[in-house]
Amino acid sequence: xxxxxxxxxxxxxxxxxxxxxxxxxxxxxxxxxxxxxxxxxxxxxxxxxxxxxxxxxxxxxxxxxxxxxxxxxxxxxxxxxxxxxxxxxxxxxxxxxxxxxxxxxxxxxxxxxxxxxxxxxxxxxxxxxx
Amino acid sequence: xxxxxxxxxxxxxxxxxxxxxxxxxxxxxxxxxxxxxxxxxxxxxxxxxxxxxxxxxxxxxxxxxxxxxxxxxxxxxxxxxxxxxxxxxxxxxxxxxxxxxxxxxxxxxxxxxxxxxxxxx
Numbered sequence: 001x002x003x004x005x006x007x008x009x010x011x012x013x014x015x016x017x018x019x020x021x022x023x024x025x026x027x028x029x030x031x032x033x034x035x036x037x038x039x040x041x042x043x044x045x046x047x048x049x050x051x052x053x054x055x056x057x058x059x060x061x062x063x064x065x066x067x068x069x070x071x072x073x074x075x076x077x078x079x080x081x082x083x084x085x086x087x088x089x090x091x092x093x094x095x096x097x098x099x100x101x102x103x104x105x106x107x108x109x110x111x112x113x114x115x116x117x118x119x120x121x122x123x124x125x126x127x128x129x130x
Numbered sequence: 131x132x133x134x135x136x137x138x139x140x141x142x143x144x145x146x147x148x149x150x151x152x153x154x155x156x157x158x159x160x161x162x163x164x165x166x167x168x169x170x171x172x173x174x175x176x177x178x179x180x181x182x183x184x185x186x187x188x189x190x191x192x193x194x195x196x197x198x199x200x201x202x203x204x205x206x207x208x209x210x211x212x213x214x215x216x217x218x219x220x221x222x223x224x225x226x227x228x229x230x231x232x233x234x235x236x237x238x239x240x241x242x243x244x245x246x247x248x249x250x251x
Contacts, residue, residue, distance in 0.1 A: 020178055022189055024145075039237035046243070053243040055175070057141050057234035061197060066232050068143055070191075076182060111187050113178035116160040119190075121242065122167070122174040 017052055017072035017120070021079060022111045029065040031104040032058060038104070039069070041095045046071060049085040049092065050078060065106075076112070140233055141175060142200060144190040147228040153179060155225045156188055162216045167192060170206040170213065171199060186227075197233070 027035045039056035046053045054070035073079045086092040099105055148156045160177035167174045175191035194200045207213040220226055 019181055020176075022178060036237055039240050043239045043243065047246040050245050050247040052245050053240055055141075055242065056237040056240040057143060058237055059232070060140055060235040061233040063232050066234075068232070068234060111180070111184050111189070112182040113187075113189060114181040116157055116164070116177040116179055119160055119164040119174055119177040121176065122164065124171050124173045125168040126171040 018074050018114055019076065019079065020054060020070055020072045020113050020115060022113055023069040023071070024109045024111075025067040025069065025105050026107040027059075027065050027067050028104050028106060029059070031102060032064075034102055034104045035067055038095060038099060039067075041091065041098075042069075045086070045089060045092045045095065049089055050082040072115075079112075139193075139195050140197065140200065140235055141191055141193045143232045143234055144192070145230045145232075146188040146190065146226050148180075148186050148188050148226055149224060150180070150186040152223060152225050153185075155223050159216060159220050159225055160188075160190065162212065162219075163190065166207070166210060166213045166216065170210055171203040193236075200233075 025035070036058055039058070042053070042056065050073075052072040054072055057068040059065065059067060071082075073082065086096075146156070157179055160179070163177060164174065171194075173193040175193055176189075178189040180186065180188060192203075194203065207217075
């Protein structure tokens with residue numbers, strides 16, 4: 001939403017996003033705000049290290065301890081290079097250390113998926129109503 | 131992009147456990163939603179199929195401005211002929227063994243940021 005270079009065309013037309021890493025976090029529900037801070041830290045870290053940040057999502061209604069992060073890449077090789085960059089990025093390291101200290105993430109699962117063509121980032125066609 | 135035209139307070143994250151022998155069938159099911167969801171009032175973030183590793187988990191993310199909008203969307207789906215046909219197809223073929231829905235909100239400033247590293251995604 002704060003994207004600076006918002007394009008008229010969907011992201012899929014500008015960036016090759018073959019693979020998405022879907023991360024399912026089980027968080028400590030008493031540390032939702034801390035997890036939010038973690039997500040905000042990643043706003044600058046992920047794109048700088050080569051990931052296309054699809055979004056970070058926090059519990060809203062119902063289940064209170066599951067959050068999600070989606071990050072897209074053009075190949076598993078790009079994912080691997082991104083992971084290597086994270087390890088040497090000072091802000092990423094600091095964030096990782098914070099996660100270790102606070103134990104806000106109890107568990108995480110990663111799924112590597114590919115987007116179904118023609119389903120990415122389509123706004124509602126009903127005016128004004130989401 | 132969806133985020134700018136429409137308020138997207140809430141995202142419904144759907145985790146599908148699919149029949150791994152019917153990945154192609156689920157792909158068709160997802161492609162159909164690509165046409166149906168926006169017309170019924172959902173902002174489609176995307177449908178995602180197994181690629182590497184786990185072979186029976188797929189995802190769909192749909193955003194709304196409120197739970198009321200989600201409810202209105204579900205009502206529209208019930209009367210949309212193509213939506214009904216798509217549900218029926220999934221039922222008949224038993225493409226989906228199980229699904230979970232989580233209602234989440236996007237962390238401000240984290241939605242749809244492309245890589246800023248030249249030449250990579």
